[in-house]
Amino acid sequence: MDILESIKQRLKLNEETARKFHEIEISILSILNFQDLCEGLLTKVSQKFNIPLVWLFIIEDNPIAKYIKTIDNSDIVQSKTTFLSRKEFRIITQTTEKSTTNTLSPLLINTKMEKYGHFFPAGFSQSIASLAIVPITLDGKMIGSLNLADSDSKRFEPGIDTSLLEQLAVKISLCFSNVTAHEKLRHLAFHDPLTGLVNRGVLDRILKRECDRAKRYGADLSLIFFDLDDFKTINDTHGHDMGDKVLIITAKIFEKLQRGSDIISRYAGDEFVAILPSTKLKQAEEFVLRVKEEFLNNPVQTEKGSFNIYASHGIASFFEDNCKSPASLLKHADTKLYLAKQKKNNKP
Numbered sequence: 001m002d003i004l005e006s007i008k009q010r011l012k013l014n015e016e017t018a019r020k021f022h023e024i025e026i027s028i029l030s031i032l033n034f035q036d037l038c039e040g041l042l043t044k045v046s047q048k049f050n051i052p053l054v055w056l057f058i059i060e061d062n063p064i065a066k067y068i069k070t071i072d073n074s075d076i077v078q079s080k081t082t083f084l085s086r087k088e089f090r091i092i093t094q095t096t097e098k099s100t101t102n103t104l105s106p107l108l109i110n111t112k113m114e115k116y117g118h119f120f121p122a123g124f125s126q127s128i129a130s131l132a133i134v135p136i137t138l139d140g141k142m143i144g145s146l147n148l149a150d151s152d153s154k155r156f157e158p159g160i161d162t163s164l165l166e167q168l169a170v171k172i173s174l175c176f177s178n179v180t181a182h183e184k185l186r187h188l189a190f191h192d193p194l195t196g197l198v199n200r201g202v203l204d205r206i207l208k209r210e211c212d213r214a215k216r217y218g219a220d221l222s223l224i225f226f227d228l229d230d231f232k233t234i235n236d237t238h239g240h241d242m243g244d245k246v247l248i249i250t251a252k253i254f255e256k257l258q259r260g261s262d263i264i265s266r267y268a269g270d271e272f273v274a275i276l277p278s279t280k281l282k283q284a285e286e287f288v289l290r291v292k293e294e295f296l297n298n299p300v301q302t303e304k305g306s307f308n309i310y311a312s313h314g315i316a317s318f319f320e321d322n323c324k325s326p327a328s329l330l331k332h333a334d335t336k337l338y339l340a341k342q343k344k345n346n347k348p
Contacts, residue, residue: 020048021164025171032182034067037175038077041146053128053149055080055121059089062143064176067183080121089144092119093133106165107133108158120149129153134165137173138180146172192266194244195251203265203273207326210277214318221277221318222284225333226250226291227341228270229310238302246300246309253294257287273330281317288313312340 024044031037038056046054058065060083071077084092093107109116110130120128132148146169150156190202198206207223214221228234228250235243247270254264254272263275276284292311299306314336316329323329 018164021168024048025168028175029171029178031175032179034064034179034183035071035074035077037179038068038071038081039074041172041175042076042080045146045148049148051148051150051155053120053147055082055147056144057089057092057119057133057147058083058144059086059142060084061086062138062141064138064143064180067180082119082121084119084144088119089142092116093135093145106135106162106169108156108160108162109133110153110157127151130156132156132162132165134169134172136169136176138176143176195247195266197251197254197264197266197272200265200267203263203267203275204326206263207275207329210275211318211323211326211329213277218319219278220280221275221329222279222281223316223318223329223333224274224276224284224288225267225314225316225330225337226272226274226311227313227337229312229344231270234307238304242300242302249298249300250309250311253291253298257290257294273333281315281320284315284317288315312337312344314338314340 024041027044028037028040031040042054042056045051058068058081065083068077068081069083108130109132113128113131116131117128128149129151130149130153134146134148135142136144136146148156190198192199210221213219228246231243231246234246247266250272251264251266254274258264258274259276261277265273265275267273274287276287279287295309295311299308314333316323316332316336318329321329321332323332
């Protein structure tokens with residue numbers, strides 16, 4: 001083969017490689033959720049370039065880790081995502097935080113592969129002879145990497161041109177930024193921005209669904225209205241920042257104690273509502289006792305000392321209170337809450 005023909009074949013190969021990278025970039029740029037982004041990235045890179053192992057490193061202390069961990073219906077994401085501490089990631093990349101923050105240069109490795117073996121996805125038994133670690137950033141900070149591994153030691157040999165991988169890294173980082181922004185907006189549409197609990201609009205929809213289910217299947221359903229005692233006094237005495245802190249602490253206690261099927265909502269101000277499916281009135285009362293015990297065991301610390309959170313409550317049961325609709329269930333619980341507040345206020 002003469003030199004000219006060799007150059008032509010090399011150019012053709014480069015064009016084909018560039019086209020594959022471009023197709024991957026186009027396919028992921030319009031995605032607006034983490035599951036589709038991760039699945040698309042992992043499968044397309046592996047298929048387009050016939051790479052036996054493609055997986056993600058995600059550093060634990062970054063905003064996207066929590067989103068990806070909630071993806072529980074994707075075998076691809078679960079089996080090909082490894083969560084690491086920032087220290088472990090530095091060990092793998094043999095670099096420092098300062099030098100990783102503003103670089104998208106892939107790291108190519110084809111020696112001492114045994115050093116990286118325990119970081120490979122569980123169950124991967126093929127021998128790895130070379131590895132490419134392609135950094136992913138979010139807002140200029142390293143959040144992880146896309147990793148490519150092959151049994152050919154020359155596939156990712158140090159010194160080869162990585163310009164297309166660097167370009168892909170930029171696009172991947174942009175995609176993660178876009179999806180993160182979209183997820184935050186979606187979260188704000190359904191959650192209270194202070195406590196992170198679902199908002200009233202979501203509560204109303206879920207309550208209707210659960211009431212319909214209770215009617216159809218005869219399933220127990222209880223609802224609890226909580227109202228924090230003397231919340232205005234907390235704001236007046238310690239300031240509104242402390243009032244916000246109390247609301248956040250209250251939300252965290254609810255989240256700690258709730259079951260997977262329970263729904264807790266910040267209803268308004270210092271009022272919270274808990275929907276407890278498959279729960280009788282007595283079981284709901286036990287939940288209230290656990291909440292109030294947590295309040296007593298977790299006093300709020302301030303510069304002026306500490307104080308405990310106290311709350312009044314009202315419980316309604318769909319069947320035991322003979323409720324006919326979501327509105328009547330709420331009204332029953334609200335009425336019982338009002339009576340409980342009146343009883344407290346009338347104590348000498």
